[in-house]
Amino acid sequence: MGAPANFLQYVDNNADSFIKRLGEAVKIQSISSDARRRQETIAMGLWLNDQLTQLGVTTKLEDLGTHVMQGQTLQLPYAIIGKLGEDPKKKTVLIYGHYDVQPALKSDGWATEPFELVVDNEKNRLIGRGSTDDKGPIMGWLNVIQAHKELGLDLPVNLRFCFEGMEENGSEGLDECVIAEVAKGKDGYFGGVDCVCISDNYWLNTRTPALTYGLRGIAYFAINVSGPGQDLHSGLFGRMVHEPMTDLIKLMSKLVDHDGTILIPGIDEMVPPADEEELKLYTKMDYSTADVEESAGASIALSDHKETVIMGRMRNPSLSLHGIQGAFSDVGCKTVIPSKVAGKFSLRLVPPQTPEAVIPLVKAYIESEFAKLNSKNKMNVEYLHGGKPWVADVKHWNFEAAKKAIESIWKKSPDYTREGGSIPVTLTFAESLGVNVLLLPMGRADDGAHSTNEKLDRSNFIEGTKVLGTYLYEVAVAA
Ligand SMILES: NCC(=O)N[C@@H](Cc1c[nH]cn1)C(=O)O
Ligand SMILES: [Zn+2]
Numbered sequence: 447m448g449a450p451a452n453f454l455q456y457v458d459n460n461a462d463s464f465i466k467r468l469g470e471a472v473k474i475q476s477i478s479s480d481a482r483r484r485q486e487t488i489a490m491g492l493w494l495n496d497q498l499t500q501l502g503v504t505t506k507l508e509d510l511g512t513h514v515m516q517g518q519t520l521q522l523p524y525a526i527i528g529k530l531g532e533d534p535k536k537k538t539v540l541i542y543g544h545y546d547v548q549p550a551l552k553s554d555g556w557a558t559e560p561f562e563l564v565v566d567n568e569k570n571r572l573i574g575r576g577s578t579d580d581k582g583p584i585m586g587w588l589n590v591i592q593a594h595k596e597l598g599l600d601l602p603v604n605l606r607f608c609f610e611g612m613e614e615n616g617s618e619g620l621d622e623c624v625i626a627e628v629a630k631g632k633d634g635y636f637g638g639v640d641c642v643c644i645s646d647n648y649w650l651n652t653r654t655p656a657l658t659y660g661l662r663g664i665a666y667f668a669i670n671v672s673g674p675g676q677d678l679h680s681g682l683f684g685r686m687v688h689e690p691m692t693d694l695i696k697l698m699s700k701l702v703d704h705d706g707t708i709l710i711p712g713i714d715e716m717v718p719p720a721d722e723e724e725l726k727l728y729t730k731m732d733y734s735t736a737d738v739e740e741s742a743g744a745s746i747a748l749s750d751h752k753e754t755v756i757m758g759r760m761r762n763p764s765l766s767l768h769g770i771q772g773a774f775s776d777v778g779c780k781t782v783i784p785s786k787v788a789g790k791f792s793l794r795l796v797p798p799q800t801p802e803a804v805i806p807l808v809k810a811y812i813e814s815e816f817a818k819l820n821s822k823n824k825m826n827v828e829y830l831h832g833g834k835p836w837v838a839d840v841k842h843w844n845f846e847a848a849k850k851a852i853e854s855i856w857k858k859s860p861d862y863t864r865e866g867g868s869i870p871v872t873l874t875f876a877e878s879l880g881v882n883v884l885l886l887p888m889g890r891a892d893d894g895a896h897s898t899n900e901k902l903d904r905s906n907f908i909e910g911t912k913v914l915g916t917y918l919y920e921v922a923v924a925a
């Protein structure tokens with residue numbers, strides 16, 4: 447069917463104002479994992495809610511209550527639940543996105559201010575925190591609605607929305623909110639939803655658009671080690687006392703091998719090996735180790751065997767060490783023995799793994815390794831948050847509609863991918879609504895989500911907006 451020509455033309459004609467709106471969104475430092483930025487994260491939700499209502503969307507702000515973070519009781523950012531269109535003859539599509547972002551400081555190595563959207567005209571890139579994850583895709587949906595409103599075009603489907611502000615920090619409270627809304631049946635905002643579309647991930651490379659049918663789950667932990675009553679002078683106490691950092695480094699070094707093998711007994715073993723048929727999927731993909739190295743910015747792939755590398759992200763669990771809270775990390779040479787440190791790491795999970803299944807294995811292993819140290823320090827393993835993995839059926843009309851939209855705009859067939867990241871609410875949508883969920887990524891593999899100099903190519907934002915709009919037209923006629 448395709449989208450009307452005037453919609454596509456409108457998107458081209460209004461590209462600059464769309465980029466300006468993305469800039470307004472990027473400016474709001476909605477870092478959900480930082481207590482100091484909680485008010486700004488809430489403000490970002492209110493800004494987005496204003497944008498939606500101005501475009502004619504009926505919304506309600508769901509108060510998700512409070513939680514304790516970094517020693518403070520904080521209000522959770524609102525979930526924005528919305529609807530546009532009530533035509534019983536049309537299909538109803540639920541759109542999800544998140545308006546919170548990962549932390550970013552210029553001193554992390556950004557070439558520009560992270561919360562100022564910089565238009566790099568030379569490389570045609572929009573640089574800024576949240577440009578690709580996930581403010582750009584959310585703005586893409588707003589662009590589609592605005593185009594229809596301004597052109598006086600009826601949307602081809604009814605839309606429902608679920609936007610959250612805690613995705614980068616465990617999606618606290620959202621599952622319960624979604625389940626309660628679904629339980630209201632026809633009286634709720636999610637009554638009659640036919641399919642779900644999430645635009646919150648990336649192509650596998652920089653050439654070929656993708657459709658994504660799987661996500662890894664996550665289980666995030668801290669190893670807390672404390673000992674001295676306060677920080678100590680290493681000249682006065684070095685080799686006299688048990689040092690928390692020494693214990694912590696020892697424990698963290700026992701979690702994962704340099705080749706990615708997870709050293710916690712029982713974790714890797716939960717996942718059955720790929721059979722011949724599955725292996726062929728990875729062989730066929732438009733992907734090489736050069737792609738991973740291009741996105742990573744260095745020649746550091748774990749293997750020269752493309753299937754091994756790609757399976758590491760798509761169908762195997764992984765364990766990554768993220769950081770040490772409380773450790774000296776500033777410039778200079780402070781000779782301190784930190785009194786209290788917390789090592790952060792997470793496991794990415796694949797079916798049949800769940801956070802509930804891995805938590806006892808992780809805790810028992812670290813406790814047994816700590817016991818071997820005979821240390822007088824105190825140690826505990828804290829589970830911080832998690833989410834289950836998800837895999838969908840690609841032979842569904844929802845995926846067919848998205849494939850046609852991609853082919854019509856990008857003139858290329860998509861790669862079918864499983865994503866290595868996690869969006870905890872995805873499985874909740876699939877299970878509670880009982881409908882197909884699709885991931886329709888806007889950005890490319892080298893966007894640097896969660897990293898320094900995060901960007902979204904201008905073409906991915908503008909053509910990506912056209913894909914989202916065209917997808918709705920394809921859904922309308924899909925069977
Ligand atoms: N674009 C999805 C994404 O980046 N999700 C995060 C979710 C998360 C969980 N804990 C912290 N962040 C991811 O890291 O996969
Ligand atoms: Zn995201």
Ligand SMILES: [Zn+2]
Pocket residue numbers: 548579614895896
């Ligand atoms: Zn993210």
